Amino acid sequence: MTTYTPEKLTRDEMAQQVAADIPAGAFVNLGIGQPTNVSNFLTADQGVTLHTENGMLGMGPVATGEDIDEDLINAGKIPVTELPGASFFHHADSFAMMRGGHLDVCVLGAFQISEAGDLANWHTGAEGAIPAVGGAMDLAIGAKQTWVMMSLFTKAGESKLVKELSYPVTGLGCVSRIYTESAVFELRDSTVFVRSTHGISFEDLASRIPVALERA
Amino acid sequence: MTTYTPEKLTRDEMAQQVAADIPAGAFVNLGIGQPTNVSNFLTADQGVTLHTENGMLGMGPVATGEDIDEDLINAGKIPVTELPGASFFHHADSFAMMRGGHLDVCVLGAFQISEAGDLANWHTGAEGAIPAVGGAMDLAIGAKQTWVMMSLFTKAGESKLVKELSYPVTGLGCVSRIYTESAVFELRDSTVFVRSTHGISFEDLASRIPVALERA
Amino acid sequence: MAPRIATSAADAVAQITDGSTVLIGGFGNAGQPMELIDALMQCGATDLTVVNNNAGQADAGLALLIKERRVKKIICSFPRQSDSWHFDEAYRAGEIELELVPQGNLAERIRAAGAGIGGFFTPTGYGTLLAEGKETRIIDGRGYVLESPIHADFALIKALRADTHGNLVYRKTARNFGPIMATAAAQAIVQVDEVVPVGGIDPENVITPGIYVDTVVALGGSN
Amino acid sequence: MAPRIATSAADAVAQITDGSTVLIGGFGNAGQPMELIDALMQCGATDLTVVNNNAGQADAGLALLIKERRVKKIICSFPRQSDSWHFDEAYRAGEIELELVPQGNLAERIRAAGAGIGGFFTPTGYGTLLAEGKETRIIDGRGYVLESPIHADFALIKALRADTHGNLVYRKTARNFGPIMATAAAQAIVQVDEVVPVGGIDPENVITPGIYVDTVVALGGSN
Numbered sequence: 112m113t114t115y116t117p118e119k120l121t122r123d124e125m126a127q128q129v130a131a132d133i134p135a136g137a138f139v140n141l142g143i144g145q146p147t148n149v150s151n152f153l154t155a156d157q158g159v160t161l162h163t164e165n166g167m168l169g170m171g172p173v174a175t176g177e178d179i180d181e182d183l184i185n186a187g188k189i190p191v192t193e194l195p196g197a198s199f200f201h202h203a204d205s206f207a208m209m210r211g212g213h214l215d216v217c218v219l220g221a222f223q224i225s226e227a228g229d230l231a232n233w234h235t236g237a238e239g240a241i242p243a244v245g246g247a248m249d250l251a252i253g254a255k256q257t258w259v260m261m262s263l264f265t266k267a268g269e270s271k272l273v274k275e276l277s278y279p280v281t282g283l284g285c286v287s288r289i290y291t292e293s294a295v296f297e298l299r300d301s302t303v304f305v306r307s308t309h310g311i312s313f314e315d316l317a318s319r320i321p322v323a324l325e326r327a
Numbered sequence: 328m329t330t331y332t333p334e335k336l337t338r339d340e341m342a343q344q345v346a347a348d349i350p351a352g353a354f355v356n357l358g359i360g361q362p363t364n365v366s367n368f369l370t371a372d373q374g375v376t377l378h379t380e381n382g383m384l385g386m387g388p389v390a391t392g393e394d395i396d397e398d399l400i401n402a403g404k405i406p407v408t409e410l411p412g413a414s415f416f417h418h419a420d421s422f423a424m425m426r427g428g429h430l431d432v433c434v435l436g437a438f439q440i441s442e443a444g445d446l447a448n449w450h451t452g453a454e455g456a457i458p459a460v461g462g463a464m465d466l467a468i469g470a471k472q473t474w475v476m477m478s479l480f481t482k483a484g485e486s487k488l489v490k491e492l493s494y495p496v497t498g499l500g501c502v503s504r505i506y507t508e509s510a511v512f513e514l515r516d517s518t519v520f521v522r523s524t525h526g527i528s529f530e531d532l533a534s535r536i537p538v539a540l541e542r543a
Numbered sequence: 544m545a546p547r548i549a550t551s552a553a554d555a556v557a558q559i560t561d562g563s564t565v566l567i568g569g570f571g572n573a574g575q576p577m578e579l580i581d582a583l584m585q586c587g588a589t590d591l592t593v594v595n596n597n598a599g600q601a602d603a604g605l606a607l608l609i610k611e612r613r614v615k616k617i618i619c620s621f622p623r624q625s626d627s628w629h630f631d632e633a634y635r636a637g638e639i640e641l642e643l644v645p646q647g648n649l650a651e652r653i654r655a656a657g658a659g660i661g662g663f664f665t666p667t668g669y670g671t672l673l674a675e676g677k678e679t680r681i682i683d684g685r686g687y688v689l690e691s692p693i694h695a696d697f698a699l700i701k702a703l704r705a706d707t708h709g710n711l712v713y714r715k716t717a718r719n720f721g722p723i724m725a726t727a728a729a730q731a732i733v734q735v736d737e738v739v740p741v742g743g744i745d746p747e748n749v750i751t752p753g754i755y756v757d758t759v760v761a762l763g764g765s766n
Numbered sequence: 767m768a769p770r771i772a773t774s775a776a777d778a779v780a781q782i783t784d785g786s787t788v789l790i791g792g793f794g795n796a797g798q799p800m801e802l803i804d805a806l807m808q809c810g811a812t813d814l815t816v817v818n819n820n821a822g823q824a825d826a827g828l829a830l831l832i833k834e835r836r837v838k839k840i841i842c843s844f845p846r847q848s849d850s851w852h853f854d855e856a857y858r859a860g861e862i863e864l865e866l867v868p869q870g871n872l873a874e875r876i877r878a879a880g881a882g883i884g885g886f887f888t889p890t891g892y893g894t895l896l897a898e899g900k901e902t903r904i905i906d907g908r909g910y911v912l913e914s915p916i917h918a919d920f921a922l923i924k925a926l927r928a929d930t931h932g933n934l935v936y937r938k939t940a941r942n943f944g945p946i947m948a949t950a951a952a953q954a955i956v957q958v959d960e961v962v963p964v965g966g967i968d969p970e971n972v973i974t975p976g977i978y979v980d981t982v983v984a985l986g987g988s989n
Contacts, residue, residue: 136544138754158545160708160754164869165793165939168752169708181795182940188794195742196708198749199938201945201973202793203877206870207658210890211726213754234895241857242866242895243846245819249870249890253659283893283909352767354977374768376931376977380646381570381716384975385931397572398717404571411965412931414972415715417722417750418570419654422647423881426667427949429977450672457634458643458672459623461596465647465667469882499670499686651883660874661887661903661910682884682914691905712970747935748971 113326119292119310125260127152129218129290132258133159137215140164140250143187145260146218160196162214164246166205169197186246206246209253217254219247221261221286222278223271226322228286228298230259231278244281251282263291263320270320272296272303297327329542335508335526341476343368345434345506348474349375353431356380356466359403361476362434376412378430380462382421385413402462422462425469433470435463437477437502438494439487442538444502444514446475447494467498479507479536486536488512488519513543546709546753548738549760552582555732559583559697564592566653566698566724567605571597574717576701576734578762580604583699589613594653594693596646596720598622598630609633618693620646643673648690650723656692657726657755665690698728702751703764705735706744709753718750725755732757736764769932769976771961772983775805778955781981782806782920787815789876789921789947790828794820797940799924799957801985803827806922812836817876817916819869819943821845821853832856841916843869868896871913873946879915880949880978888913921951925974926987928958929967932976941973948978955980959987 120128122145130152133139140162141147150172153159161170163185170185171192179190200208208214223231233247234240251257261271272289289296294316295306304327308316317324336344338361346368349355356378357363366388369375377386379401386401387408395406416424424430439447449463450456467473477487488505505512510532511522520543524532533540549555556579559565565583569575584607593614598621599606608614610629617639622630633639644652645667655663664687668674678689700721703714711733713721725731738761772778779802782788788806792798807830816837821844822829831837833852840862845853856862867875868890878886887910891897901912923944925934934956936944948954961984 138544162754163939165796166942167746167939168754169746180938182797182938184794184796184939188796193746193938196706196710196753197746198710198752199746199936199941200749200752201941202869202873202943203946206873207654207726208752208754210659210870210874210888211657212659213657213726239858241846241854241864243844244866244868244896245844246869248868248894248896252889252892253870280894354767378977379716381573382719383716383969384977385969396715398574398715400571400573400716404573409715409969412929412933412976413969414933414975415713415718415969416972416975417718418646418650418720419723422650423877423949424975424977426647426651426665426882427880428882429880429949455635457623457631459621460643460645460673461621462646464645464671464673468666468669469647496671651881655886658874659889661889661905661908663878663886664884666882666884680884685884687884714970747937 113305113313114307116309122148125290125292128295129258129260133157133216138162138213140209140214140217140254142219142250144220146220147187149218162208164205164209166200166202167193167197169194206249209249212253212255214254216256216258217250218258218260219250221259221271223273223276224259224286224289225273225276226303228284229276230257230281230286231276233281234279236279247281251285256287257285258288258290259286260290263293272320272322274322329521329529330523332525338364341506341508344511345474345476349373349432354378354429356425356430356433356470358435358466360436362436363403365434378424380421380425382416382418383409383413385410422465425465428469428471430470432472432474433466434474434476435466437475437487439489439492440475440502440505441489441492442519444500445492446497446502447492449497450495452495463497467501472503473501474504474506475502476506479509488536488538490538545707546756546759549758552578552734552760552762553585555579555758555760556582556586558730559586559588561588562590563588563696566695566728567593567595568700568719568721568724569595570716570719574701574719574721575604576699577604579699579732579734580608584608590615592616592618594618594695596620597624598627600624601626606630609639612638614639616640616642618642618644620644620649645673650720652690652693653720653727654723656694657723660692662689662691664688693727695728696730698724698731700724700731700733702733702735704744705733705738705756705759707738707741709756709759710744710749711751711756712744712748713750722751725751730757731755733759734762735759737761768930769979769982772981775801775957775983775985776808778802778981778983779805779809781953782809782811784811785813786811786919789918789951790816790818791923791943791947792818793939793942797924797942797944798827799922800827802922802955802957803831807831813838815839815841817841817918819843820847821850823847824849829853832862835861837862839863839865841865841867843867843872866896873943875913875916876950877946879917880946883915885912885914887911916950918951919953921947921954923947923954923956925956925958927967928956928961928979928982930961930964932979932982933967933972934974934979935967935971936973945974948974953980954978956982957985958982960984
């Protein structure tokens with residue numbers, strides 16, 4: 112069943128939903144930007160372990176005051192803390208952990224997602240733009256599940272959920288869930304299911320999205 | 328110049344020669360069998376560090392009495408000791424160290440060596456023999472220099488230094504020096520040089536070896 | 544997920560079913576998970592593919608699994624030893640399949656599985672019998688063989704100590720295959736001397752991060 | 767060979783010559799060998815190929831090397847940052863060549879060089895612009911790209927501590943690229959806070975074995 116709420120989700124509500132959906136005990140990588148906010152809504156009971164691509168499992172909250180240590184940073188180069196049971200490892204081991212499918216969930220931002228789950232989030236393809244990829248392509252295809260958080264529409268009102276990507280690909284067929292202010296989507300069995308809509312009816316949503324949608 | 332001594336080299340003398348030829352400060356892997364004996368002739372001044380394929384640098388002498396520890400063994404599964412400055416690492420890292428060309432010298436036994444430096448030491452190829460390779464192929468091709476210690480002739484009197492291998496190959500073009508009871512050979516520039524003969528003249532040696540020999 | 548703390552070696556291996564591929568750590572006796580192998584013997588799983596450096600020694604552990612014909616295939620580097628009589632007999636009887644792999648390629652293939660690498664070009668074995676039938680390539684004038692990852696259902700590993708998050712440290716040359724095997728198996732089952740509370744292992748010194756460890760059993764130990 | 771203990775950062779990098787390929791450790795400021803990079807700036811070597819995760823930030827270190835047009839090519843994963851203005855300018859002027867590599871492929875290519883691997887198939891980047899012109903292959907239904915090792919003449923690395931044999935330990939996420947870069951360079955040059963006598967680092971906790979380390983310089987440190 113596709114649920115409905117009358118208001119759009121705030122960014123915090125999106126992060127809260129993602130956090131609630133992460134299975135207990137999962138190993139998770141949260142991308143730079145909106146996904147980082149998810150960590151604020153994980154509960155101790157969930158026992159989630161955070162991975163950062165620059166070589167650490169068991170990452171704790173952002174460091175403040177005297178806890179700030181320039182040798183202890185996250186992928187966004189922000190000082191963080193370590194939790195009991197943490198471990199450090201070098202970059203090849205860290206990306207082996209990602210690429211080898213050992214992380215349960217990776218949460219990323221996106222420019223566009225195709226109905227096949229192709230992800231674009233690394234490069235606008237704009238003339239003269241300097242490309243930078245970082246760990247985006249590794250994150251996209253490495254985890255058991257890749258979830259995306261993004262606004263559903265561009266400023267011009269165009270859907271970022273598309274038939275086929277117009278932006279350069281980050282990873283093919285990798286996205287299984289999309290959290291937006293207006294709806295949450297699940298991509299499985301070559302179908303785009305709408306789990307919930309927010310401030311918009313399923314029908315209105317369907318009229319604004321250029322891909323076939325199914326009720327969950 | 329090719330030097331000459333009237334007596335064949337004993338096994339200890341061969342080991343002593345190999346030890347004396349190892350450059351100061353070298354990282355060295357000594358294969359199972361005769362090569363292991365080389366460690367008895369290395370001097371503290373040489374500062375040689377021994378590697379064992381099962382995950383250790385800084386291997387010390389064979390353990391005796393209370394020093395015997397079943398978690399501290401060499402590639403021949405003999406209890407050994409560790410020296411100050413030792414390090415332990417897992418098998419992939421250990422063989423990466425070998426395969427990546429980081430060891431200066433590896434000393435091995437052999438069944439046969441071709442004039443091109445091809446090595447045969449893992450398998451007789453005999454009907455019904457159960458093959459076993461261990462680290463032989465990694466050792467053969469990994470180090471900056473691969474040296475061989477062997478008897479020069481089979482029990483039937485045939486030269487083990489041959490035009491082309493009749494035994495199965497361990498590694499191609501990898502051997503640069505051969506220590507035997509009757510002569511020491513250096514293989515370089517596609518030529519087999521005789522550095523020394525022992526208990527046999529250069530001419531007699533040349534008559535018994537089916538490859539072209541040059542004086543060093 | 545924090546690993547399950549099993550109550551016994553038998554409990555730890557109970558999930559291993561017929562037809563499984565099982566990585567078994569150890570080089571000689573160092574790092575051999577003897578109690579887990581014995582428990583695997585008792586649990587009855589058969590038709591196994593086993594990956595180990597050797598093919599069993601004397602009348603214990605892996606050698607007994609082979610004696611009882613519970614191993615249909617073994618992937619190893621050094622099956623022939625003075626006391627590998629059970630393997631020798633099974634092999635000569637044609638009752639066990641052998642895939643012989645140079646030791647470094649064996650280690651790298653296990654690592655590749657854990658690291659999501661689809662295949663790699665290695666110089667080891669090029670031009671030898673063990674490269675027959677395999678793709679080869681000359682890269683910058685040197686010959687290489689294409690080798691593929693070895694994925695497994697289970698790994699049986701011996702470590703020195705685990706914390707309750709599954710972080711592991713090993714002891715001396717008993718480390719050997721343990722860290723890479725833990726990454727290459729769907730389920731890594733680890734016997735340790737002791738399990739310590741979380742925080743009991745310095746994060747700088749963790750050798751196997753807990754993410755790779757699924758089941759831990761504490762058996763005490765001689766060290 | 768025990769590493770040379772250099773008397774200063776300038777002494778440590780004096781051997782770096784024009785046209786060298788130089789791996790530089792660090793992710794953000796963590797693990798960046800700032801003093802070695804500054805010394806490289808002073809020593810005058812030019813026409814360099816630099817491998818780093820980024821392409822310099824603000825007006826320090828690698829950014830200055832780029833500003834002075836001493837870097838002809840950079841291999842990195844993330845050149846574009848809010849304060850990468852010197853790279854941006856050199857790039858737009860066509861005065862620096864950029865090879866953009868996904869971060870995990872960058873790390874694995876460096877490891878492959880150190881490990882003697884001739885090439886490997888990675889799923890990362892398959893189907894993207896960054897795989898264009900590269901060999902691809904479907905293995906067990908998944909797409910992979912063939913990537914090659916990155917060998918270098920020198921590595922500049924920051925570690926926490928060395929012993930006189932060159933064994934290294936790092937500190938927290940400053941470990942990052944250091945251990946793999948040490949293996950991939952003909953000469954690894956390491957700045958540390960302190961050099962301790964041999965035996966001062968537990969063999970179980972060594973992260974970079976001394977075999978990979980050629981030059982060490984102790985610079986004290988804030989930690």
